[in-house]
Amino acid sequence: MNRRVLVPAAVLLSSLSFPLTITGASVALPDLTGDLNASPTAAQWVVTGYNLCFAAFLAFGGSLADLLGRRRLYAVGVSAFLLGSAWCAVAGDVGGLVAARLVAGVGAAIATATGQSSLASAFDGAARARVFGALGTVLGIGLAFGPTVSGFLVDLAGWRAVFWVPAVLAGLALLLCPALPPGRGSGQRVDWAGGALFTFGLGALIWVFVEAPVLGVAHPAVLAVVVAAVAGVAGFVRVERRAAAPMFDLALLGDRAFLGYALVAAAMMGLLVPLLVYLPSYFIDVVGVDPARAGLWMLVLTVPSVLLPGVGAALAKRSPRLLSTGAVLLASVGVVGLVGIGPDGAPWPALLLTGVGVGLTTGVVDGLALSSVPADRVGAAAGLFNTARLTAETVALAAAGSALTLLGGGQPDSGFTDALRVVVVVLGCAGVAAGLGAHALLRRVGR
Incomplete structure (x- = not known):
């Protein structure tokens, strides 16, 4: 073949x-x-x-x-x-x-x-x-x-x-x-120190989010890991600025357009992924539906990501800023609308609104971000962009899980519902803040 x-x-x-x-x-x-x-x-x-x-x-x-x-x-x-x-x-x-x-x-x-x-x-x-x-x-x-x-x-x-x-x-x-294709190695040096510090800092931060609700925020182990996480991040930034061949070109963060689109992508994943992970459990444990039906219900949230990228690309040609920031605000409003969730089901318009906001930017904002940097920096920009999005997704997932554990005890009762309502409001407000921040960064990038 x-x-x-x-x-x-x-x-x-x-x-x-x-x-x-x-x-x-x-x-x-x-x-x-x-x-x-x-x-x-x-x-x-x-x-x-x-x-x-x-x-x-x-x-x-x-x-x-x-x-x-x-x-x-x-x-x-x-x-x-x-x-x-x-x-x-x-x-x-x-x-x-x-x-x-x-x-x-x-x-x-x-x-x-x-x-x-x-x-x-x-x-x-x-x-x-x-x-x-x-x-x-x-x-x-x-x-x-x-x-x-x-x-x-x-x-x-x-x-x-x-x-x-x-x-x-x-x-x-x-x-x-x-x-x-074989793609023979180039012999280029690997930024072992930068990669190790990034992994350590992110791992320590996620450990704090997951374990602090159980141990308590004032527990000595939690405080020690917080200090270690801060030290790891600070060390990572210092190493990357001095490295001859850094893992991440942090200078790209000084590009307003690139940073704005990266913020949009990070916000979208921070809004979507916690819902993808914890809504099925809620539907199964609290609403009482079987896993197959829970999966079908999730289509309201996820199918727009397949159907709408073409629409988003057309809108982006007219105004990339309006498409990017408008979609974030739309998805954020939808997430806040999930405050009406309860044992009888889910507020379907809010789920659909969130899905539409995410779907309009799926893949589109990636192209906008990479098109905003010089051609010789596209590879570095792609690595930083994807890592920023995945990092935001991971932190949001850990924070949401910790809040559900702390506020709802992880049990399928009314406490879980109340905790989920708090989580969606906080996520939505964070999304609005990210959308406004992206709007400010992109105000010179088309109308």
Whole structure:
């Protein structure tokens, strides 16, 4: 078979499995929590640990690909994801499940970074645009229909099935690895210090969010890790400014347009991902629907991400600022509207409004951000942009989970409803603030 078919097939298969494992874990969470007798904190690590490793190792993956070669490292990433997913499916306790999720997150990050690089090197011109358009479509489908597919899998075969399916997809992608271009290593130095400090600082911050509600904010361990997180972030900034070949080009943050679009993307994921993870659990535990129906209900929130990017792209041609900031404010209002959620169901107009806001910017704001920087800095900008978005998503997910644990005790009763209402109001207000900030940054970028 032609390599120009096998290369995108491999990358698209693996790319489909990554969003499925995020949404699958959220739908499976109620069943696996009961089956493994997991505490609310342990259950939170099941969903947060994957995102943490994905965000922390995404840039590392790109740097290592330059050193070791894209095809070799892509195979390593897919293999790690396959191993982690299969381990999730057979885990006998929550500790093993969390460890498996960390392995899968690292593998997904490495495979994402190297897979996209392989596509860029194998195609150019109009063909490259088409293949990356297909990649965006696959990611959108995985995100949109992941909860629904996972819900049916849980009903038909139990929660372990939601991890077997991504493992099978990864296995098929691994068989196609020999078709990828070798991408010989360039011998470029890897920013080990910057990567280690970034990973440490983000990990320490997420640990505080997850463990502080249980231990107490004044617990010595919590205070010590807060200090360590601040020190790690400060050290990371210092190292990146002095490094000859930094992992992140922090000077890009001085570009108002790039920073504005990055803020929009970060805000959207910060609004969407906590809902993707915790709404299915709410529908199952509090409303009392089965996982399959919970997945169907989530389509109101997720399908606009598949249907509306074309509309968003057309609006962006007229006014990128209006499209970007308007969509954030629209999604934020929708999230605040979820304050009306209750045991009888969900306020569907609020879910739809949130989905429309997210869908209008899906993929579109990425192009706007990368188009705002010089061509010779696009690679660095893509790495920083994606890491910023994933970091915001991970922090928002951890903060929302901690608030639900602290305010609602993680139990399927009225306390969970009240806690969820507080969370959506805070998330929505944060989204409004981000939208206003982006509006100020983008005020010179079109009308």
